[in-house]
Amino acid sequence: MILSVNRMLFLLLSVFVLPAQAWEAGLAKADITPTESVPLAGYGGKTRMSQRVDHPLWLKALALRDESGAISVIVTADLVGLSDKMITRIAGSAKEKHGLPRERLILNTSHNHSCPVTEDVLWLYYEFTPEEAAAKDRYTEQVYRAYDSVIAAAIADLAPAELSHEMGLAGVAVNRRRSRGPESRALPGPVDQDVPVLAVRSGDRLRGIVFGYSCHTTALGGLSLNGDYAGFAQVELEKSNPGAVAMFVQNCGGDANPLPRIRGKDVEAVSLAERYGLILAEAVNQVLAGSMVSLSGPLEVAMGEATLDLQPGLPLAELKERVPNLNGMHRREFEHFIRQYETGEGPPGELNYPVQVWRFGTGLTFIALTGETVVDYSLKFKDTYGWNTTWVSGYNNDLFCYVPSLRVLREGGYEGTLGMWEYGHRAPFTETVEDRITDLVERLVSE
Numbered sequence: 001m002i003l004s005v006n007r008m009l010f011l012l013l014s015v016f017v018l019p020a021q022a023w024e025a026g027l028a029k030a031d032i033t034p035t036e037s038v039p040l041a042g043y044g045g046k047t048r049m050s051q052r053v054d055h056p057l058w059l060k061a062l063a064l065r066d067e068s069g070a071i072s073v074i075v076t077a078d079l080v081g082l083s084d085k086m087i088t089r090i091a092g093s094a095k096e097k098h099g100l101p102r103e104r105l106i107l108n109t110s111h112n113h114s115c116p117v118t119e120d121v122l123w124l125y126y127e128f129t130p131e132e133a134a135a136k137d138r139y140t141e142q143v144y145r146a147y148d149s150v151i152a153a154a155i156a157d158l159a160p161a162e163l164s165h166e167m168g169l170a171g172v173a174v175n176r177r178r179s180r181g182p183e184s185r186a187l188p189g190p191v192d193q194d195v196p197v198l199a200v201r202s203g204d205r206l207r208g209i210v211f212g213y214s215c216h217t218t219a220l221g222g223l224s225l226n227g228d229y230a231g232f233a234q235v236e237l238e239k240s241n242p243g244a245v246a247m248f249v250q251n252c253g254g255d256a257n258p259l260p261r262i263r264g265k266d267v268e269a270v271s272l273a274e275r276y277g278l279i280l281a282e283a284v285n286q287v288l289a290g291s292m293v294s295l296s297g298p299l300e301v302a303m304g305e306a307t308l309d310l311q312p313g314l315p316l317a318e319l320k321e322r323v324p325n326l327n328g329m330h331r332r333e334f335e336h337f338i339r340q341y342e343t344g345e346g347p348p349g350e351l352n353y354p355v356q357v358w359r360f361g362t363g364l365t366f367i368a369l370t371g372e373t374v375v376d377y378s379l380k381f382k383d384t385y386g387w388n389t390t391w392v393s394g395y396n397n398d399l400f401c402y403v404p405s406l407r408v409l410r411e412g413g414y415e416g417t418l419g420m421w422e423y424g425h426r427a428p429f430t431e432t433v434e435d436r437i438t439d440l441v442e443r444l445v446s447e
């Protein structure tokens with residue numbers, strides 16, 4: 001048999017240059033809808049017990065195996081957040097059962113404000129009766145089991161796949177500073193309305209849609225369980241793309257709300273949240289219908305921690321003097337700080353801040369920040385590392401607290417100043433916060 005030179009060159013390239021199969025991907029879903037009435041999360045004040053289920057709540061996982069054979073997993077959740085305790089247990093179990101290193105597991109939550117309370121997430125918000133606490137604990141165990149099963153199922157589903165990425169746009173997010181009283185309206189109020197999309201295909205079959213948005217999931221605040229606008233968007237995407245698993249990643253939505261919102265009228269509010277979901281789903285579907293940039297491996301991962309300093313807290317004498325005049329969450333905050341003085345060295349003056357970076361060849365750098373990250377971080381890192389090739393997500397790891405930029409910190413207000421005590425932290429960050437995070441991201445990206 002005689003081969004032409006061109007044909008021989010092609011065969012040689014196929015064997016030595018073109019990878020036979022760069023990616024394997026696996027997708028899975030685990031239902032985390034409570035089976036009883038449970039305390040609702042997200043808002044402090046009087047305990048709210050769930051009364052209805054608008055649609056099921058989910059954990060969803062994407063497992064990836066690149067050409068090096070290493071497995072990485074991202075799990076998204078219709079939950080308000082996770083705590084350090086939960087992260088330790090979930091990641092510990094994934095390591096034990098699948099040998100999954102911590103840096104190869106990203107745990108993102110949608111920051112859903114219409115989900116149940118789990119474990120000790122935002123624990124200073126709530127005061128439960130023994131029955132409510134028991135319902136919360138039963139639900140927490142259900143969630144732990146679901147994390148185990150969804151990670152195992154995604155890994156078991158690994159099969160040859162192609163990955164591609166592109167950015168869409170949806171105008172639902174409004175900067176919170178523009179919506180809080182006449183003075184705040186003067187503030188410029190940046191938002192990030194990009195909708196990054198990662199598509200997972202095996203041949204003609206669309207198997208997975210990972211999409212993100214930077215906006216609080218706070219369109220709703222009633223007594224229903226649902227995934228807020230992000231949940232409705234996932235429902236719509238799975239309906240319009242049968243067989244695909246749609247996963248929502250919360251990006252840097254710390255200082256953005258979906259607006260307008262309707263308060264106190266459950267039915268109208270649900271229909272508005274559903275419409276926001278439809279808008280977001282349509283943005284994703286438009287991206288999927290267009291041309292997307294194919295992603296090559298390997299998947300290079302890095303993880304590190306920054307040390308974030310806090311300003312001084314209130315002295316013990318002042319806490320003790322003020323606590324008798326407080327009640328509810330504020331009283332619990334002060335009692336927490338007093339306990340920290342009485343059982344140790346007082347409230348810690350610094351917090352460890354984990355960051356993960358996953359790089360998909362040259363096509364996409366996925367930066368996973370921790371906590372309630374404000375929009376400036378997304379805009380800044382996309383500006384630094386490339387607008388169309390950088391995806392900056394927040395709300396990974398534990399819920400932590402608001403993570404202000406220097407601008408937001410200097411403006412004051414809830415995100416990063418008034419909102420620190422309710423996360424159990426003694427005071428706002430110092431003005432080094434943005435630089436410390438930026439330096440860490442720079443180090444991890446260049447690694």
Ligand SMILES: [Zn+2]
Pocket residue numbers: 111216254372
């Ligand atoms: Zn929040």
